[in-house]
Amino acid sequence: MAVGGNALTQAHQSGTIEDIVANAAGIAACLAPLVRSGWRIAVVHGNGPQVGNLAIQQDEASHLVPPQPLHELCAMTQGQLGGILVREIDRLCGAGTAVALVTHVGVERDDPAFDHPTKPIGPFFGAQEAASLAADRGWDIVEDAGRGHRRVVASPVPVDIVEIKAIRTLLDAGHVVLAAGGGGIAVSLTADGGLSAMNAVIDKDHAAAALASAIQASDLFLVTGVDAVLLDFGTPHERPVHVLSALEAQEYLAQGQFPAGSMGPKVTAALHFLRDGGRRALITSAERLAAAAAGDVGVGTRIEPAHAAVVSAT
Amino acid sequence: MAVGGNALTQAHQSGTIEDIVANAAGIAACLAPLVRSGWRIAVVHGNGPQVGNLAIQQDEASHLVPPQPLHELCAMTQGQLGGILVREIDRLCGAGTAVALVTHVGVERDDPAFDHPTKPIGPFFGAQEAASLAADRGWDIVEDAGRGHRRVVASPVPVDIVEIKAIRTLLDAGHVVLAAGGGGIAVSLTADGGLSAMNAVIDKDHAAAALASAIQASDLFLVTGVDAVLLDFGTPHERPVHVLSALEAQEYLAQGQFPAGSMGPKVTAALHFLRDGGRRALITSAERLAAAAAGDVGVGTRIEPAHAAVVSAT
Numbered sequence: 001m002a003v004g005g006n007a008l009t010q011a012h013q014s015g016t017i018e019d020i021v022a023n024a025a026g027i028a029a030c031l032a033p034l035v036r037s038g039w040r041i042a043v044v045h046g047n048g049p050q051v052g053n054l055a056i057q058q059d060e061a062s063h064l065v066p067p068q069p070l071h072e073l074c075a076m077t078q079g080q081l082g083g084i085l086v087r088e089i090d091r092l093c094g095a096g097t098a099v100a101l102v103t104h105v106g107v108e109r110d111d112p113a114f115d116h117p118t119k120p121i122g123p124f125f126g127a128q129e130a131a132s133l134a135a136d137r138g139w140d141i142v143e144d145a146g147r148g149h150r151r152v153v154a155s156p157v158p159v160d161i162v163e164i165k166a167i168r169t170l171l172d173a174g175h176v177v178l179a180a181g182g183g184g185i186a187v188s189l190t191a192d193g194g195l196s197a198m199n200a201v202i203d204k205d206h207a208a209a210a211l212a213s214a215i216q217a218s219d220l221f222l223v224t225g226v227d228a229v230l231l232d233f234g235t236p237h238e239r240p241v242h243v244l245s246a247l248e249a250q251e252y253l254a255q256g257q258f259p260a261g262s263m264g265p266k267v268t269a270a271l272h273f274l275r276d277g278g279r280r281a282l283i284t285s286a287e288r289l290a291a292a293a294a295g296d297v298g299v300g301t302r303i304e305p306a307h308a309a310v311v312s313a314t
Numbered sequence: 315m316a317v318g319g320n321a322l323t324q325a326h327q328s329g330t331i332e333d334i335v336a337n338a339a340g341i342a343a344c345l346a347p348l349v350r351s352g353w354r355i356a357v358v359h360g361n362g363p364q365v366g367n368l369a370i371q372q373d374e375a376s377h378l379v380p381p382q383p384l385h386e387l388c389a390m391t392q393g394q395l396g397g398i399l400v401r402e403i404d405r406l407c408g409a410g411t412a413v414a415l416v417t418h419v420g421v422e423r424d425d426p427a428f429d430h431p432t433k434p435i436g437p438f439f440g441a442q443e444a445a446s447l448a449a450d451r452g453w454d455i456v457e458d459a460g461r462g463h464r465r466v467v468a469s470p471v472p473v474d475i476v477e478i479k480a481i482r483t484l485l486d487a488g489h490v491v492l493a494a495g496g497g498g499i500a501v502s503l504t505a506d507g508g509l510s511a512m513n514a515v516i517d518k519d520h521a522a523a524a525l526a527s528a529i530q531a532s533d534l535f536l537v538t539g540v541d542a543v544l545l546d547f548g549t550p551h552e553r554p555v556h557v558l559s560a561l562e563a564q565e566y567l568a569q570g571q572f573p574a575g576s577m578g579p580k581v582t583a584a585l586h587f588l589r590d591g592g593r594r595a596l597i598t599s600a601e602r603l604a605a606a607a608a609g610d611v612g613v614g615t616r617i618e619p620a621h622a623a624v625v626s627a628t
Contacts, residue, residue: 014379014380015379015380016380017380017382017383017386053379053380054390056375056378056379057371057372057374057375057378057379058371059375060371060374060375060378060379061370061371061373061374061375064370064371064374065328065329065367065370065371065374065437066328066329066330066331066367068331068394069331072331072394072397072398075393075394075396075397075398076368076390076391076393076394077390077393078393078397078416079389079390079391079392079393079394079396079416080382080386080389080390080393082389082393082416083386083389083392083416083418083499083511084386084389086416086418087418087501087508087509087510087511088508090476090508090509091504091506091507091508091509095476095507095509096476096477096478096479096480099415099416099477099480100415100416101413101414101415101416102392102393102396102397102400102413102414102415102416102492104397104400104401123379162404162409162410163410163413164410165410165487166410166413166484166487166489169483169484169487170480170483170484173479173480173483175480178416185397187401190405192405193405193409194401194402194404194405195401195404195405195409196401197397197401
């Protein structure tokens with residue numbers, strides 16, 4: 001299950017602890033019925049707004065305290081957001097139910113994403129402020145889905161989950177496992193066989209798909225701000241779609257129906273998961289999750305593998 | 315095993331990532347021989363310098379970004395320092411060996427420590443700067459073991475480890491487990507059975523003793539900057555002591571041989587562990603750890619339970 005960093009700090013919020021905890025409580029309330037009905041769940045939270053805030057604090061205090069690099073800020077958000085989600089899940093499901101594991105996610109050192117930053121982090125800026133931040137701090141800044149300007153950082157493809165064995169062990173022991181938070185701490189292999197941390201923010205939907213594949217999950221839940229995927233978004237023909245085959249989803253993606261930075265990565269992550277043998281990917285809101293997971297086909301957007309006959313024809 | 319936050323950012327260092335990683339590599343190098351010879355180890359790291367740095371960053375950027383409270387900064391240091399130690403241990407012992415678990419540690423809401431802050435965090439200040447920080451930011455500041463002035467925060471007694479079952483599961487599965495980092499995120503039970511995060515930094519030696527007792531560890535290793543405990547420290551009679559019974563340690567403690575904020579909490583933590591059934595507590599440097607753990611009685615300071623006859627006489 002993937003939950004966005006924007007679900008923890010919403011677009012109109014600045015990132016106070018009170019807001020994050022209240023949002024986490026809402027996520028826990030939607031998760032608890034699934035836990036009670038027997039689902040074993042690994043949760044991957046995002047960290048875009050929070051890691052961006054940490055980056056601003058590093059810069060602002062750099063005359064007093066050595067700023068930590070981006071990979072360390074990702075690690076910090078795993079501690080903070082993982083801890084908050086654990087407390088809110090435990091409040092509803094019992095102390096010791098949820099655990100948060102600091103997780104490293106392997107990437108390729110020569111992933112082209114390192115030269116083409118795309119992942120938005122931190123707050124929204126106006127055009128003028130964005131231009132001066134780009135000049136002063138060397139940030140890459142883009143317009144984000146029409147909502148304002150945001151800093152973007154490299155977002156390489158997740159290749160493997162370093163702590164996968166421990167995650168499986170904890171799931172098997174009955175825990176709700178918070179893992180690969182913020183997409184994980186990106187690492188690449190060094191010549192001596194060690195792990196070198198990389199300055200990047202891996203997309204949490206892609207990390208969740210990689211994790212779901214690695215643990216051979218039946219389902220991948222991609223929780224977002226809308227109840228279902230919309231087709232022809234922003235046009236008079238805008239409509240929700242509740243069931244898609246992988247082939248249909250692939251076609252809509254190719255048509256540009258799903259914008260990068262919002263629904264695009266979710267549909268792509270869902271397709272990766274189904275390609276790797278997943279049974280079902282669900283894109284829906286936290287509020288609709290329990291109903292959609294239970295199989296209500298009029299709720300959320302369910303993406304399923306193509307029929308065998310169709311796959312063999314492609 | 316407890317490792318100080320000062321071992322990760324040494325007193326003359328400012329807390330750069332390069333210094334923290336180099337220090338973590340040194341700790342991993344001392345730990346790896348123990349892992350290879352079959353020890354199953356839970357590691358509790360401190361976070362004093364690092365959490366203090368984060369607190370300064372929160373204040374300094376508070377006009378731009380909402381500052382996070384102290385319990386969240388503790389959580390962040392678990393992500394950062396746990397992640398770094400995992401990478402350095404994995405480099406020597408194989409990827410996936412070490413795992414860091416975000417850990418909550420239960421405290422009493424009415425612990426008197428909340429009214430009497432004693433735990434030093436962050437950098438050292440001169441007397442004049444300390445006075446102005448106390449006035450401007452409302453910080454409690456004290457002189458720390460003759461090394462300068464430092465901010466102090468509440469440090470309540472650890473009562474239980476919320477994630478204890480998961481820690482046991484991971485140890486049983488063969489992992490080196492980084493847990494209760496920075497002493498853990500302090501929490502107290504709320505009326506609804508939930509966990510409420512508290513603004514405190516639990517002493518990492520006491521958290522390590524509580525963890526060691528809860529997992530019924532045979533040994534508690536308290537790693538510090540000196541090779542052995544010194545008696546009559548700073549006098550012409552200063553000398554290392556290599557073996558102490560719990561009763562002797564208790565007597566020296568009562569005599570004021572071990573200052574608060576340095577050796578005092580270590581000896582107290584060792585005594586708690588032995589009282590709870592521990593076999594041996596070792597206080598030594600990272601460099602001497604492997605030899606001391608292997609039983610070399612001329613290395614480190616080994617504290618052992620009183621003999622049965624002595625215990626029954628008290």
